[in-house]
Amino acid sequence: MGGIHSSLAAWAVSSRGPLRMEERELIRRAQGGDLPAFEQLVRGWRDQVFRIARQIVGDEEGAKDVAQMVFIRLWQGLGRYREGGSFAAYLHRITVNLAIDFHRQQARRHPTDSWDPVALDQIPSRPQDPNASLAPGEVQRVFRVLSARLTPRQRAVFVLREIEEVSTEDVAEILGMRQSTVRNHVLEARRILREGLARLFPEYARGQEGREK
Amino acid sequence: MNDPRDPSAYFRSLRESNPKEEFWIGFWPSVRAGIREADLTRRPILTRTGALLLGSFAGVMVAAAVLVLGFLVVPALRVHPVPSSPGEAAVPEAMTRAEEAARPPVMEDLSPATARVYTFHVGERADGTDVILIVDESIDI
Numbered sequence: 001m002g003g004i005h006s007s008l009a010a011w012a013v014s015s016r017g018p019l020r021m022e023e024r025e026l027i028r029r030a031q032g033g034d035l036p037a038f039e040q041l042v043r044g045w046r047d048q049v050f051r052i053a054r055q056i057v058g059d060e061e062g063a064k065d066v067a068q069m070v071f072i073r074l075w076q077g078l079g080r081y082r083e084g085g086s087f088a089a090y091l092h093r094i095t096v097n098l099a100i101d102f103h104r105q106q107a108r109r110h111p112t113d114s115w116d117p118v119a120l121d122q123i124p125s126r127p128q129d130p131n132a133s134l135a136p137g138e139v140q141r142v143f144r145v146l147s148a149r150l151t152p153r154q155r156a157v158f159v160l161r162e163i164e165e166v167s168t169e170d171v172a173e174i175l176g177m178r179q180s181t182v183r184n185h186v187l188e189a190r191r192i193l194r195e196g197l198a199r200l201f202p203e204y205a206r207g208q209e210g211r212e213k
Numbered sequence: 214m215n216d217p218r219d220p221s222a223y224f225r226s227l228r229e230s231n232p233k234e235e236f237w238i239g240f241w242p243s244v245r246a247g248i249r250e251a252d253l254t255r256r257p258i259l260t261r262t263g264a265l266l267l268g269s270f271a272g273v274m275v276a277a278a279v280l281v282l283g284f285l286v287v288p289a290l291r292v293h294p295v296p297s298s299p300g301e302a303a304v305p306e307a308m309t310r311a312e313e314a315a316r317p318p319v320m321e322d323l324s325p326a327t328a329r330v331y332t333f334h335v336g337e338r339a340d341g342t343d344v345i346l347i348v349d350e351s352i353d354i
Contacts, residue, residue, distance in 0.1 A: 042240075068243050071244045072247040140230060143224050158221075162224065163221075164228060193223075194219070
């Protein structure tokens with residue numbers, strides 16, 4: 001549960017939202033139909049929901065749409081949420097499922113290979129100075145290109161475990177798989193991303209190496 | 214973090230890349246509108262509370278319906294009293310010949326022969342309805 005706790009702590013610190021004790025009260029009030037309380041919950045969680053959706057869906061507008069659907073679905077399902085269960089895991093499960101569905105729909109409508117030359121043209125210019133820090137938007141675009149080679153499940157596992165630092169146990173619960181499967185997905189996703197990074201963005205890899213020295 | 218090409222370390226910075234506050238303008242109103250729309254489409258025709266209320270009032274409503282029916286039928290019976298002796302025509306004194314002619318004929322094949330059929334028009338002419346009453350001593354009500 002360390003990942004969930006750390007994500008809740010990060011949320012409490014970074015979101016200008018209420019602390020965790022207050023969160024329980026907000027959930028109780030929202031379960032009773034209190035929309036202002038639910039709005040505070042949305043404000044507290046929207047950044048993380050958006051981040052997870054963005055890494056799975058691949059674009060910001062789509063992720064925003066998914067985040068909107070997530071909170072509507074959360075409102076409808078709040079009555080089924082029982083205190084004592086992990087609210088974060090409950091919310092992450094909704095987020096991942098809706099984001100994967102959205103991504104599959106988009107993929108059916110616009111089947112493209114993000115590693116093709118046209119898609120690669122959209123990548124930002126490579127850094128001239130290997131020690132220069134990459135803007136967050138550039139890292140985002142690199143991840144978008146490389147993660148296109150991951151299956152939706154691999155991508156979801158990598159995003160939750162390696163980016164959002166949710167524990168393996170919680171990722172397994174969220175995605176309904178065994179912890180060993182989660183670990184295998186992480187290993188495979190890391191291998192694919194590492195190969196892609198070395199092949200397509202060697203300058204970025206060198207830049208990171210330079211920064212770490 | 215030792216491997217410079219570790220994708221986990223490389224992409225972990227994405228966790229810190231949150232959108233600016235302006236990005237969320239209009240987000241909550243959209244969520245709220247979606248909630249209302251979803252509530253409207255998912256709301257059952259009869260809510261649980263409504264069903265309980267309807268159930269608790271059903272008995273009262275049935276009793277009221279019986280009373281209303283009683284108020285309609287009993288005065289009509291008073292206007293058209295049952296004949297005191299067998300064979301006597303159950304025609305009210307105030308009934309005119311025209312009204313009598315407009316009434317449905319007494320059924321002739323009733324058994325026993327002492328039974329009588331009375332009709333009453335309840336309600337407005339267009340929207341009303343005929344109440345047919347069969348009376349006989351042998352009928353056990």
